[in-house]
Amino acid sequence: xxxxxxxxxxxxxxxxxxxxxxxxxxxxxxxxxxxxxxxxxxxxxxxxxxxxxxxxxxxxxxxxxxxxxxxxxxxxxxxxxxxxxxxxxxxxxxxxxxxxxxxxxxxxxxxxxxxxxxxxxxxxxxxxxxxxxxxxxxxxxxxxxxxxxxxxxxxxxxxxxxxxxxxxxxxxxxxxxxxxxxxxxxxxxxxxxxxxxxxxxxxxxxxxxxxxxxxxxxxxxxxxxxxxxxxxxxxxxxxxxxxxxxxxxxxxxxxxxxxxxxxxxxxxxxxxxxxxxxxxxxxxxxxxxxxxxxxxxxxxxxxxxxxxxxxxxxxxxxxxxxxxxxxxxxxxxxxxxxxxxxxxxxxxxxxxxxxxxxxxxxxxxxxxxxxxxxxxxxxxxxxxxxxxxxxxxxxxxxxxxxxxxxxxxxxxxxxxxxxxxxxxxxxxxxxxxxxxxxxxxxxxxxxxxxxxxxxxxxxxxxxxxxxxxxxxxxxxxxxxxxxxxxxxxxxxxxxxxxxxxxxxxxxxxxxxxxxxxxxxxxxxxxxxxxxxxxxxxxxxxxxxxxxxxxx
Amino acid sequence: xxxxxxxxxxxxxxxxxxxxxxxxxxxxxxxxxxxxxxxxxxxxxxxxxxxxxxxxxxxxxxxxxxxxxxxxxxxxxxxxxxxxxxxxxxxxxxxxxxxxxxxxxxxxxxxxxxxxxxxxxxxxxxxxxxxxxxxxxxxxxxxxxxxxxxxxxxxxxxxxxxxxxxxxxxxxxxxxxxxxxxxxxxxxxxxxxxxxxxxxxxxxxxxxxxx
Numbered sequence: 001x002x003x004x005x006x007x008x009x010x011x012x013x014x015x016x017x018x019x020x021x022x023x024x025x026x027x028x029x030x031x032x033x034x035x036x037x038x039x040x041x042x043x044x045x046x047x048x049x050x051x052x053x054x055x056x057x058x059x060x061x062x063x064x065x066x067x068x069x070x071x072x073x074x075x076x077x078x079x080x081x082x083x084x085x086x087x088x089x090x091x092x093x094x095x096x097x098x099x100x101x102x103x104x105x106x107x108x109x110x111x112x113x114x115x116x117x118x119x120x121x122x123x124x125x126x127x128x129x130x131x132x133x134x135x136x137x138x139x140x141x142x143x144x145x146x147x148x149x150x151x152x153x154x155x156x157x158x159x160x161x162x163x164x165x166x167x168x169x170x171x172x173x174x175x176x177x178x179x180x181x182x183x184x185x186x187x188x189x190x191x192x193x194x195x196x197x198x199x200x201x202x203x204x205x206x207x208x209x210x211x212x213x214x215x216x217x218x219x220x221x222x223x224x225x226x227x228x229x230x231x232x233x234x235x236x237x238x239x240x241x242x243x244x245x246x247x248x249x250x251x252x253x254x255x256x257x258x259x260x261x262x263x264x265x266x267x268x269x270x271x272x273x274x275x276x277x278x279x280x281x282x283x284x285x286x287x288x289x290x291x292x293x294x295x296x297x298x299x300x301x302x303x304x305x306x307x308x309x310x311x312x313x314x315x316x317x318x319x320x321x322x323x324x325x326x327x328x329x330x331x332x333x334x335x336x337x338x339x340x341x342x343x344x345x346x347x348x349x350x351x352x353x354x355x356x357x358x359x360x361x362x363x364x365x366x367x368x369x370x371x372x373x374x375x376x377x378x379x380x381x382x383x384x385x386x387x388x389x390x391x392x393x394x395x396x397x398x399x400x401x402x403x404x405x406x407x408x409x410x411x412x413x414x415x416x417x418x419x420x421x422x423x424x425x426x427x428x429x430x431x432x433x434x435x436x437x438x439x440x441x442x443x444x445x446x447x448x449x450x451x452x453x454x455x456x457x458x459x460x461x462x463x464x465x466x467x468x469x470x471x472x473x474x475x476x477x478x479x480x481x482x483x484x485x486x487x488x489x490x491x492x493x494x495x496x497x498x499x500x501x502x503x504x505x506x507x508x509x510x511x512x513x514x515x516x517x518x519x520x521x522x523x524x525x526x527x528x529x530x531x532x533x534x535x536x537x538x539x540x541x542x543x544x545x546x547x548x549x550x551x
Numbered sequence: 552x553x554x555x556x557x558x559x560x561x562x563x564x565x566x567x568x569x570x571x572x573x574x575x576x577x578x579x580x581x582x583x584x585x586x587x588x589x590x591x592x593x594x595x596x597x598x599x600x601x602x603x604x605x606x607x608x609x610x611x612x613x614x615x616x617x618x619x620x621x622x623x624x625x626x627x628x629x630x631x632x633x634x635x636x637x638x639x640x641x642x643x644x645x646x647x648x649x650x651x652x653x654x655x656x657x658x659x660x661x662x663x664x665x666x667x668x669x670x671x672x673x674x675x676x677x678x679x680x681x682x683x684x685x686x687x688x689x690x691x692x693x694x695x696x697x698x699x700x701x702x703x704x705x706x707x708x709x710x711x712x713x714x715x716x717x718x719x720x721x722x723x724x725x726x727x728x729x730x731x732x733x734x735x736x737x738x739x740x741x742x743x744x745x746x747x748x749x750x751x752x753x754x755x756x757x758x759x760x761x762x
Contacts, residue, residue, distance in 0.1 A: 123558050188565045196558040222565055226572040234580075234701065243697045244666030244690060245580065251666075251690020252697075256583060260576060 016506070017531070020427070020524045035125035038525065040132050041111030042425065045418075047135060048107055049494075051098035052411075054143075056490065058091035063449070063483040066476045069468050081466040085152035086167075088464060092155030093172060097179045098139055100410060101268060104275035105221070106131070106186050108417045109214045111425060113190060115518035115525065116208045118199025118534040123192035131185035134178055141175035144168070154464065156265070157232075159246040159257040163239040170236060177232045180225045183271070187221025190214055199517065201536040205296065208516040208540045212299040213278020216306040220267045220274075223310065228264035231257065255320055262313035270309040272406055274302055276413030277344055280366050283416055284348045285541040286514045287363035288355025292541045294347040301340035308337050315384060319393050327386055334384035341377050345370065360512065361435035365416030368443045369409055376404030379454070394464075397457025403450045412442070415493065422497060423507030427524040430500035438496060441489030448482025516540050556735045563739045567746050570709075574702070574750055581698045581757065588691025590677050595695035596761045597674070598663050600654060604759040607650050608751065614643030615748045621724075622741045625734040630727045633737065637721040640744065644714045651707060658696070665700050669693035699758055706754060709747045716740045 021038045031039055065071055065079045065087060072078065079087075114122050122128050145151055145168035153162040153169055157176075162169050194215050198207065235257065237243045244250030246257040285292045292298065314322055314330030322330075348370060357363070379401040383389045392398065423429055456475050461468060468476065510519040518525075520534050585592045621636035662670025675688035720736050723729065729737055 124562060127562075184569055188562060188569075191565055192558050192561045195561055196554065222569050223572060226569040227576040230573045230576045230705075237701075238666075241665070242667035243701070244669075244693050245584075245697050245701075247666075251588075251694045253583070253587070256580060260580070263576070 016427075017522050017526050019526065020522065021527050022427075022524055024527045033129075035121070035129050036527065037114050037122045037125065037128060038111050038425075038529075040128050041107050041109075043132055044102060044110060044135070045107035045425075047132075047139070048099050048103045051094055051139065052103075055091055055094035055099055056487070058087050058094065060483055060487060061087045062091055063480040065466070066468070067480045068477065069470060069473055071466075082152065084466045085464075086150035089151045089154050090146055093142065093151065093176070095406075096155050096268075097176050098135075098142060100272045100406060101179070101183055102135060102186070103272075103414050104279065104410070104417065105190070105214055105217055105271075106135070106182075108279070108414070108421060109190065109210070109275065110186070112421055112518045113211060113214055114193060114197065115521060115529050116211055116516050117193065117197055117202065118517045118530065118536070119193065119197035120528045120530075122189045123196055124189050127185050128189055131182045131189070134182035134185065138175045138177075138179035138182060141171055141178060145171035145175060156261060157235060157257075158261075159235065159238065159252075159254045160248065162235065163242075163247055170239060173232050173236050173239075177229055177236075180229045180232070183221050184225045187218035187225075190218040191222065194218075199534055199536055205299070206536055206539060209281035209292065209295065209298050209302075210278045210516075213274050213281065213302045216302040217271050217274045217278075219303075219306050220271050220309055224264045224267035224271075227260060228268075231260040231264065234260075255317065255322075258317050258320055259313070262316040263310075266313040266316065267306075267309040269402075269405070270305055272410050274305055276369070276410035278302065279413040279417040279420070280348060280369050281344075282514070282516065283362050283366035283420055284351050285543070286420075286512050287360060287366065288352045288357050289513065289543050290351055290355035290541075291539075291543055292347070293350035293353075294343070295539075295541070297343050298347050301343040304340045305337070308333070308340070312337060315389075318386060318389050331384050331386050331389075335381070337384075338377070338381055341373075345374060345377075359436075361430075361432055361439060362416045362420035362512070364436055364439040365412050365419065368439065369412045369416065372404050372408030372412060372443075372446070376401060376409055379404065392457060394462055395457035396453040396461045396463055399463050400450045400453035400457055403453075408446055408450065412446075415439075415442070418497070420512065421518075422500070423511045424518060424521070424523050424525070426501060426504075427507050428500045428504030429507050429511065430496050430504055434492060434496040438489050438493035441485055441492060443489075445482050445484070445486030445489050449479050449486055450482075452479045452482065515542055556733075556738075559735055559739060560742075563742050567742060570746055570750075574705070577698065577702050577705070578753070578757070581702070584691070584694050584698065585761075588677075588689060588694060591675075591689050591691025592695050593761055594674060594676065595663075595692045596758060598658070598661065598672070599699075599759050600657070601759050603650050603654050604755050607647050608755045610643050610646050610650070611748045611751050614640045614647075615745055617643065618741050618744045622734070622737050625724065625729045625737040626731055628730050630724055630729065633724040633729065634721055637717055637724060641714055641717045641721065644710050644717070647710060648707065651703070663696050664693075665697035666693050669696060702754060703758075706747070706750055709750070713740075713744050713747050716743065 021036055031043065034040065061079075062084070064073070065084045067073070070077065071084075110122070110128065114120070148168045148171065149166070151167050151169050151172045152165060157169070157173060194207070194211060234243075234245050238246045238252070242250055244252045246252040246254055248254060281292065281298055312330060312334045314326055315334045318327050318330070379397070382392060383398070383401065419430070419435060452475050456472055456479075457463075459472070461472050507523040509521065509523050511523075512519075515538070517534050521530050617636045617639040621633050621640060624630075624632035624636055658664065661672070662668075663672070664670070669692060671688050672692070675692055677689040677691065678686050679689050681687050717740060720740050723736065
């Protein structure tokens with residue numbers, strides 16, 4: 001089978017170095033004190049995967065609770081409304097703060113971003129490790145909060161409910177506060193790394209698009225997260241001492257909290273999605289064996305998404321008493337988001353056009369992404385349309401929309417990225433067959449779970465409600481069955497990857513014929529990433545002169 | 552080495568950006584509340600002691616000057632001078648905190664406190680009718696002091712952090728660790744200190760000079 005491939009990167013064509021970053025030093029202590037970005041990336045990957053498991057279990061419980069309107073299982077009522085509130089709050093908090101925000105930047109980007117630049121490490125390796133331990137600290141606070149009574153506010157912590165309800169809201173807010181700093185440190189590190197540690201000869205427009213995406217994300221991380229930090233401090237003080245900033249009983253304004261919160265949390269959804277797009281920009285050209293179409297347009301669209309993210313937060317408050325003028329302005333600005341998103345999608349499609357496409361597992365995830373992101377993105381337009389938004393606000397339509405973007409796009413891209421760089425990170429190949437089956441199950445299960453929620457939402461099923469009308473029962477049940485298919489697919493994926501660690505074939509240095517610098521290292525890379533300082537010889541995604549037989 | 556200094560400087564500037572945004576949120580909240588309770592905010596600010604605020608402004612401006620001199624001395628290989636200027640900067644920081652202590656204790660005595668801790672003042676003219684039908688002073692007064700304590704408190708914490716950092720580099724300067732070839736830490740702490748100073752330059756008119 002003929003593929004185009006980087007010369008000198010064919011399977012088994014050069015001896016594997018004996019020492020690599022995994023066996024350079026050994027023992028748990030060498031991992032816990034490491035300042036190697038690759039090891040920190042791997043530790044983050046383990047951490048966020050665990051968080052994903054916890055958040056996923058809560059998601060399955062939420063779906064199970066909604067299986068029927070009587071909330072019965074085998075004829076017995078098994079869950080109360082209070083427990084249900086805690087389920088969905090913990091699902092939201094864990095998925096947002098512990099999983100999805102750190103997911104791609106802190107794990108995959110931590111591993112590959114310095115390598116893509118030809119650097120030995122990030123700019124501030126110790127800060128990188130500190131960021132990981134802050135994440136661990138935040139996770140401990142969060143889990144303690146779950147054990148000590150849980151939280152029932154939803155992940156948004158809206159006042160005045162969050163300042164008056166019982167439960168461990170304070171601890172959970174502390175957790176989010178600490179995790180915010182972890183995120184800031186990661187972002188700060190990446191910006192400095194991109195500015196200062198590019199390989200000789202690598203200009204801004206020679207960087208892989210993944211780096212552009214992560215750079216844009218890092219900008220959002222350092223600009224938005226501080227506002228969340230101070231907001232959470234105010235919330236904590238309000239809850240403990242009634243300082244009267246958010247609580248109307250003391251002259252405060254609960255909508256002010258919403259403004260503060262969404263000033264962070266709207267940009268935060270771009271912290272989640274832009275890295276996903278960044279991965280897709282790598283996968284599509286590699287598996288189409290074709291130079292990316294519209295490099296600069298994609299690079300600029302990442303940055304413009306980052307900038308736009310700061311001026312659209314008001315669309316979360318269309319029905320919260322904003323002035324009509326503000327609503328119209330925020331609505332118009334929100335429509336603008338469609339432009340850079342569309343630029344990306346059309347460029348990816350154009351890249352595939354007449355490409356030499358192959359369907360390895362990462363590409364299957366990339367194609368799933370294109371399909372799901374199109375749905376998630378276009379349903380977003382519904383919400384920027386004021387009149388439609390009023391009808392759809394706080395219905396399952398919202399839930400379906402943001403799951404198509406967050407889970408269907410970001411998480412799918414994350415999985416694609418894991419499969420793409422897995423050989424580089426671990427030195428092992430996983431089973432393509434099981435990888436493809438798992439991807440298919442995830443795709444089907446996901447669409448069953450959330451596609452059905454668009455229908456419910458359109459018919460008026462409100463989100464977060466414990467009870468619902470009988471007429472929604474069949475769709476709710478269908479969605480719950482879908483969540484089981486999804487869960488089976490996810491377990492299959494995890495098992496396939498874990499099994500490969502033991503029995504997988506040895507990975508070649510460049511199994512996919514990638515053209516970016518991380519593939520010039522051995523698999524797994526040596527401690528300093530490269531045996532020789534790589535020098536930029538061609539643009540990224542330059543497939544014009546490369547034809548090598550693939551084994 | 553020069554590349555490293557450049558990199559850490561970028562890191563420091565990015566950190567300062569996060570600081571500006573942290574305070575930025577509070578400034579925005581203050582502005583919003585001021586437009587909601589204009590009369591209350593003007594009356595409440597009369598309780599602040601303008602001369603003390605002005606004194607603190609001067610103290611911090613002087614400290615910024617001594618900080619610049621410390622960086623300059625470090626860059627020109629004058630370790631002794633560096634230490635001397637750093638000590639002067641630290642002294643200014645303590646004077647600032649001392650003045651702040653007098654201001655705070657005055658407010659504690661008068662009951663000029665945030666939110667639920669606020670005690671009604673005789674000068675509060677704006678009244679509202681509460682849920683129980685009683686006529687009580689507007690919440691705006693308490694809100695003013697909520698923001699006052701939050702923002703000056705957060706600023707005070709930064710002064711404390713600054714004292715720690717200044718002491719650390721003063722000790723290192725005393726050991727003769729800095730020279731024209733390497734004075735990055737002095738430079739970075741200097742940047743931080745100027746930002747702390749700058750924030751106060753905005754806080755002072757915001758709170759003490761409303762009209």
